[in-house]
Amino acid sequence: MRKYLLSLPLLLFFHSLHSQHDSILRNFKFRDISFRAITIHISTNGGVNNIDYPAGETKTRHLEGNSGAGYYSIRSTDKLLQTLSANLYSGLGTGKTDHISNGYKSRNFFIGPQFRINNKWFSGRNFIELGSDALLQANNRRTTNNTPSSIGKEKWGRQSLTVTVGIGKGRLENITDMQNALWLNKALEQEGQLSRSLSLSELDELGKTITKSKNTRVLDFRKRTRYVLETIDGYLQNNGLINKTDIKYFSNLNDIVFFAFNDPRLSGTELFIRVTPGITNYDERITMQPTDTKDQTDATTKSVRFSAGINKHIPINLIHQNSFGATLQLNYFTNNYSDKEFNSGTLVNEITTEGTLKQAAIGLFYQHSVYPNTRTIISLRLDGETGYQDIADESGYFGNARLTGALDYFISFRTRFICTLWMQYQNNFYVINNYFELQPRALQLYANAGLQISL
Numbered sequence: 001m002r003k004y005l006l007s008l009p010l011l012l013f014f015h016s017l018h019s020q021h022d023s024i025l026r027n028f029k030f031r032d033i034s035f036r037a038i039t040i041h042i043s044t045n046g047g048v049n050n051i052d053y054p055a056g057e058t059k060t061r062h063l064e065g066n067s068g069a070g071y072y073s074i075r076s077t078d079k080l081l082q083t084l085s086a087n088l089y090s091g092l093g094t095g096k097t098d099h100i101s102n103g104y105k106s107r108n109f110f111i112g113p114q115f116r117i118n119n120k121w122f123s124g125r126n127f128i129e130l131g132s133d134a135l136l137q138a139n140n141r142r143t144t145n146n147t148p149s150s151i152g153k154e155k156w157g158r159q160s161l162t163v164t165v166g167i168g169k170g171r172l173e174n175i176t177d178m179q180n181a182l183w184l185n186k187a188l189e190q191e192g193q194l195s196r197s198l199s200l201s202e203l204d205e206l207g208k209t210i211t212k213s214k215n216t217r218v219l220d221f222r223k224r225t226r227y228v229l230e231t232i233d234g235y236l237q238n239n240g241l242i243n244k245t246d247i248k249y250f251s252n253l254n255d256i257v258f259f260a261f262n263d264p265r266l267s268g269t270e271l272f273i274r275v276t277p278g279i280t281n282y283d284e285r286i287t288m289q290p291t292d293t294k295d296q297t298d299a300t301t302k303s304v305r306f307s308a309g310i311n312k313h314i315p316i317n318l319i320h321q322n323s324f325g326a327t328l329q330l331n332y333f334t335n336n337y338s339d340k341e342f343n344s345g346t347l348v349n350e351i352t353t354e355g356t357l358k359q360a361a362i363g364l365f366y367q368h369s370v371y372p373n374t375r376t377i378i379s380l381r382l383d384g385e386t387g388y389q390d391i392a393d394e395s396g397y398f399g400n401a402r403l404t405g406a407l408d409y410f411i412s413f414r415t416r417f418i419c420t421l422w423m424q425y426q427n428n429f430y431v432i433n434n435y436f437e438l439q440p441r442a443l444q445l446y447a448n449a450g451l452q453i454s455l
Helices: 002-027 176-190 200-214 221-238 247-259
Strands: 033-053 056-076 080-098 103-123 126-145 150-170 266-289 293-315 320-343 346-370 376-391 394-410 415-427 429-432 436-439 442-453
Touching: 002 176, 002 200, 002 266, 002 293, 033 200, 176 200, 176 247, 200 221, 221 247, 394 429
Parallel strands: none
Antiparallel strands: 033 056, 056 080, 080 103, 103 126, 126 150, 150 266, 266 293, 293 320, 320 346, 346 376, 376 394, 394 415, 415 442, 429 436
16 A cells, blocks of 8 residues: 555656646747748659560660759747748759650750748737748650651640638647757756756746747858857856756757757647638640641639638647647639640640539548657548539539558658558549549558658
């Protein structure tokens, strides 16, 4: 009986400790920042295939180079939460295929700028939302056929614009910095480098200091690294929280601040009502010489989406997180599709379609995430939508559901180990590309594992 009585205070102490961390994570505010980042990437890929078909051997070779640049910024104050991103992608490729009966060479170039912005203005717990998403894509491809000798030129482009207007209540906070502050506190405590246990207010201030330290230079990584370390170290030393500053202390500080590369972790509840109108245009031109034939495709899709729902993210403790939500959607899509064939400038064939798709649906999601350390995320997510739709005077129910399990482990700046397993079921489900495309009833399984290496 005495053992049980002695163990009870210990259980209450550990429960209190986890509850405190839970409370700190839930109440942390990601405020007074103006974070900016610039990313640049260059990559290349290629391949060689030799396949011996019954009709003869086919050899294919291709080489492609890609480049891109991006800008990302976030402003977070009590009155405003703004996220902005701008990206530009481009690529150049060449390929060759040899076959006994035919062969061809190809060259292609593509470019695609994208811009996205979202603003939420807060008054207490209520907010007004205004955002926009714009995308442009352009692709040119030239193909030279050997037999018969001909040259094909293909140009296609896509332009889309959506605008989001909404109102709501609540706020989703990014608690990643607070999570890393707790990891840092734990590491320093285990090494015996803290002069005393940090209070709840001191832990909260450590999280805010990590946030403040990142709000600095964009391009000069060396100076930024020094500023981040000096800012966090200054807080710990100026408040007398460190009893020694040896190599282990700076190793822990550097390791958790710069190598804790996990996805943003959220906390809070958000109720919202949104209206999202959008328009997408697609155009494609294919010409063949010397036959002087031309194929011309044009498609326009207009849409309006009304959605109302709730998102809730609950940090159970430092290790575990639950997230779930529900959304009621009313969707309205119209599509105009045209495909014309010309021979020597004369129209010889034309296909045009017009369609309207109406949907009333409910979407649900649940996700449990595990953060066993600063480098790893293990997650299990179930999401889907089901509802009633009407298209071309045909009505019926539709559904789409997916179960996903994922493991993401950070090895280095350039290398991650990623494993993904998912299962998806869909029934009477439409995909909107250049026209309304009905997907067959299907159950799909997918598995992937390997190293993701960025050079």
